Amino acid sequence: MGTLSASVNLPFTPEETDESISYDEKSIEASALYRMLPANAKEYVKQAPHLLEYLHIFPVNTFGIPLFFSELTRDVKRMENPNIIYPVSDMTFIHIFPDENDVRNFYIPIEPSFLHSVTELMSHVEKKLVDFIDSFEEDPVTDEERIEVLHRVLKEITHVVGPDEDIKALTAGDDTEQGLKDKIIGFLNTDFSEKKELKKEQKKGKLPDVPTTPEGKLILTRMEFNSIQYLLIRDKVQMGILEPFLNDPYIEDITCDGVGPIFIEHKIFKGMKSAVEFKYSKEIDDFVIRMAERIKRPLTYRDPIVDATLPDGSRINIVYGTEISKHGSNFTIRKFSEEPASILQLIEWKTTDYMTAAYLWICLEFGMSLFVSGETASGKTTSLNAITTFLAPENKIVTIEDTPELTVPHKNWTREVSKGKGSGEGEGGAVTMFDLLRAALRQRPNQILVGEIRGSEGAVAFGAMQTGHPVMSTFHAASVEKLIQRLCSDPINIPVSHVDNLNIVIIQSAVRRPNGDMVRRMISVNELVGYDPETGGFSFVSMFVWNPITDTFDFPGNGSSFLLENKIGTLLGLPDDRKAEIYDEVTKRARMLERLHKAGYTGFWDLYHMMTKIKKQGLLKIEI
Numbered sequence: 053m054g055t056l057s058a059s060v061n062l063p064f065t066p067e068e069t070d071e072s073i074s075y076d077e078k079s080i081e082a083s084a085l086y087r088m089l090p091a092n093a094k095e096y097v098k099q100a101p102h103l104l105e106y107l108h109i110f111p112v113n114t115f116g117i118p119l120f121f122s123e124l125t126r127d128v129k130r131m132e133n134p135n136i137i138y139p140v141s142d143m144t145f146i147h148i149f150p151d152e153n154d155v156r157n158f159y160i161p162i163e164p165s166f167l168h169s170v171t172e173l174m175s176h177v178e179k180k181l182v183d184f185i186d187s188f189e190e191d192p193v194t195d196e197e198r199i200e201v202l203h204r205v206l207k208e209i210t211h212v213v214g215p216d217e218d219i220k221a222l223t224a225g226d227d228t229e230q231g232l233k234d235k236i237i238g239f240l241n242t243d244f245s246e247k248k249e250l251k252k253e254q255k256k257g258k259l260p261d262v263p264t265t266p267e268g269k270l271i272l273t274r275m276e277f278n279s280i281q282y283l284l285i286r287d288k289v290q291m292g293i294l295e296p297f298l299n300d301p302y303i304e305d306i307t308c309d310g311v312g313p314i315f316i317e318h319k320i321f322k323g324m325k326s327a328v329e330f331k332y333s334k335e336i337d338d339f340v341i342r343m344a345e346r347i348k349r350p351l352t353y354r355d356p357i358v359d360a361t362l363p364d365g366s367r368i369n370i371v372y373g374t375e376i377s378k379h380g381s382n383f384t385i386r387k388f389s390e391e392p393a394s395i396l397q398l399i400e401w402k403t404t405d406y407m408t409a410a411y412l413w414i415c416l417e418f419g420m421s422l423f424v425s426g427e428t429a430s431g432k433t434t435s436l437n438a439i440t441t442f443l444a445p446e447n448k449i450v451t452i453e454d455t456p457e458l459t460v461p462h463k464n465w466t467r468e469v470s471k472g473k474g475s476g477e478g479e480g481g482a483v484t485m486f487d488l489l490r491a492a493l494r495q496r497p498n499q500i501l502v503g504e505i506r507g508s509e510g511a512v513a514f515g516a517m518q519t520g521h522p523v524m525s526t527f528h529a530a531s532v533e534k535l536i537q538r539l540c541s542d543p544i545n546i547p548v549s550h551v552d553n554l555n556i557v558i559i560q561s562a563v564r565r566p567n568g569d570m571v572r573r574m575i576s577v578n579e580l581v582g583y584d585p586e587t588g589g590f591s592f593v594s595m596f597v598w599n600p601i602t603d604t605f606d607f608p609g610n611g612s613s614f615l616l617e618n619k620i621g622t623l624l625g626l627p628d629d630r631k632a633e634i635y636d637e638v639t640k641r642a643r644m645l646e647r648l649h650k651a652g653y654t655g656f657w658d659l660y661h662m663m664t665k666i667k668k669q670g671l672l673k674i675e676i
Contacts, residue, residue, distance in 0.1 A: 058293045058335065060165075060327050061313070063149060063158045066109035080104055085112070093120040093137075100143050101275045102167035109166075110147075118147060124302055129320045129569075137162070140299040143282045148321060159316055160327040161296035163286075164279030176262050176270055177280055180209040195363065198289045206284065211269040212277045291343065291362070293328055294385075298364055303387050305429075310336065310379025322570060333380040340370050340381045359455065364388055367455045392437040392459045394656040396649045403431065403560075404574045405605045408596045410641035411577065411616075413442040414634075415556060416524075417672075418620045419498075421517045423505070425527040425535050426560035431572035432526040433457050435560055436501070440524075441656070443499055445664040450492040452485055453503030461660040466495060485509040489516070499524060510544035517553035532557050532578050532592050551590060552582045555615055563600070573598045574605075579615050610635060644671075 080086055085107055086097060097104045107117070121128070121138040128134070133150035134157060140146055147160040164170055184205050192198040263271040272280070286295045297306045297316065305317035313329040330336040344351040347368070349360045356372040365388035371377045395409050416422065416439060424432045440460050443449065448464040456469050468488040485502065489512045492500050502525035505513055513523045529535035535557060539546045559575045577596040584591060595609030611632065621631040644666070653662045666672060 058314075058328050058330050058339065060160075061329050062109075062160065062327055063151065064111055064115070067111055069105070069108045083108075088117060090120055092122060096120065096139060096145065100145070100164070102143075102164045102170070102279060103137075103145055103162055105168065106147075106162045106166045115149075118149075124320050126320060129322075134321065140296060140301070143278065144296045144299060146296065146300060148324070151325075154325075156315075156323050156325045157321060158327055159318070159324040161293075163296060164282050167276070167279050169276055170279045170283065173262060173270065173272065173276060173280060174283065177206070177209070177284070180268075180270065181205060181284075184209055195289050199285055202284050202288065203281070206277070206281055209269060210272050210277060210280075211265050212272055212274055291346065292339075294343075297326075298362070298366065298385075298387070301389070305387065306383075306385040308336065308383050310377060310382050312379070330380070333374060336381045337372070340372055340383055343368075343383070344370055344372075361455055362388075365390075365456065367457065388457070392656045393434050394654060394659045395438045395441060396645065396654045396659055397656075398435065398438050399645075399649065400654070401572070402603060403435065403572050406642040406645050407607055407638060408574060408577055408605055409439075409645055410638045411595060411613075412439055412556075412558075413641050413645075414620060414637060415615055416442040416522075417444060418623055419520075419522040420555040420615060420619070421523045421553065422556040422558065423525055423527045423535065423554060424558045424560055425529045425532075426575075427528065427530055427562070430560045430562045432560055433503070434572075435558065435574065436524060436526055438656070440501070441660045441663055445660075445667060447498035448496065449499050449501065450495055450497040451501040451503070452488045452492060452509075454485060455503070457503060458501055459656075460501070461657060466492075466497070468492065486512060489513060492516075493519070493521065497521065501525065504528070505544070507543050510539065511546060514539075514546050514550055514553055518550065523554075530561065531559060532576075532580075536590050548590060549583045549585075552580045554580055555619075556580070557592070565603070579609070579613065581614055641672075 080097060080101060083104065086094065086104060089097065089107075097107075110118075115135055118135045118137045121136055124138055128136070133152075134148045135150060136148050137145050138148075143164055145162040147158075147162055149158040149160055151157050192201045265271060286292060291298055294306065297303055297314070302319045303316050304319055307315045307317075308330065309315070311330055311333055314326040316324050316326060318324050330339070341351055344358055344360075347358075347360050347362060349358045351358055351370060351372040353373060353375070356376060358368070358370040358372075360368055360370075362368055362385065367386040367388070368383060370381070370383045372381045374380055395404070398404050399406060399409060412422075422439075424436045426432050437458055437460075440449070440458075440462075443460075443462065445462060446464075447462060448466070449460045449462045450466045450468065451458045451460060452468045452470070454470045456467065458467075460467075468491070470485045470488060471483045486507070486509045489500070489502065489509050493512075493516055500513070500516060500521055500523045502509065502513055502523065505525045505527055513525065517523050527535055527538075529538050536548070536551055538544065539551055540548050557578045557580060559578065560572065561575050562570055562572050563575075564570050574596070575598050576594045578592045578594050581591040581593060583589075593609055593612065593614065595607070595613060597606050597608060598604075599606050613634075616634045616638070617631040621634050624634075626633065648659060648662055653659050
């Protein structure tokens, strides 16, 4: 992947610095600014000297030294004018900087590219890499192999100065490289057209002198070597300027609308604008073309739209060309989280509460079918994923998606992903979610999870429910009434009398609180009761309802649950005079979840393993 073009537009006027400063360990500790930093910031600066160089150009006299956080908590969002820095990797940091004139604050990635010595050295490093790669016999295929090649070749062409070495002695008898005529070109995945363009820019002047050993190796400090290694891997193998965004665990969405800045949706600071921006349409066109090639989904004027998955699992949508996107090519990335949110984390965020979660636990354990429904970005997939820990650990689960987002904790998990015609490796014909859902019915699953029902696969899903296969899915509808309308209309066309094969509908929404925060809440949890042919209407009962005044959940269905009393109570063999005892089980499990929460089993995997132990110990048995 060639270097991807974008520029950093700092939202402040950089302070002038002495470019002769060497950011080695001694000069760092001698810096007056370094001595003013808190202890944790000093540790970051020692491992990443470009951070100190960034702080030198940042007007600390005007705005103050940023606060340094090793990790962010939700309390930080109460800061009115945040001026903070936090790490997203060993070499990358993020500066959150306030904008007095806009509701969106600035998001500034701090990378080794801020180190001026590295900027000067990169051209020489790439020149030597080109010369070395020309004689390299290996042909790396995977990203891991490419990274390994970069590590090996970089070590071959450089000499890292030790703390006691004398640079003058190393360079004795050697002329420094001068008068180089050709501008440097990329070496991995650089196509012919890019080389041709770069050739036109040759002979524009001499490159700066750099010290070399008599063998011709570039002499670098350890800090320069680490920085160059980071930038080479970022631009040649990884996602270029997007890498800091993809590494940031606090980002949910990354959006580029065309020419202009990259916007992000931050878990703590909500909507923000990045200092990284595209100034010209050609820059972003070239960027999205290379990005699409990187994920093996090439863009053309004939096929200008791509929906795909990035190497880290994030979901990306690209629209190419000014013919259909007037501000220039655009892209949106929905970040993938390696560890899904657990139901206890949703309770922490007040998306739901213990009683609601306990009710869902019992219903899913006994094979009820469920949809999580709501508008875009309401957290439907997050909630669906979180409640998979309630499925019996011995169950066989099949997931069917067009873009893989669900993560199921069960060992017996079959993961199916649809494929468009000619997409991805191997080419071939299309495999739709409809095809995969039909195939899943032959695999004898205990539960089928569908990423999203929106077309003909809906009819198959309801057919599966009728034959006793519990189905869980997400759906785009803002209310139960709208959901039923969509199910019974084109292109799904479920007979209204069959809709009650679906047992539970969770309506979820992103709502704004009085303090201005946008939060996600399960607005209601509803049981579908049935179709009334006399009135032509469909009845449902709200078990749990979110109270916007208190930001808590009411339980109006307490004592009147059709599913708990008539379906699950019947499966348990409870006589009519004892069916009310099932509500005690809901309370018992709510307390169990609360105890697990207080004991610290909050993470998705930790919670699942504990719930597996609880079941194995027989603590979930309902006494008849």
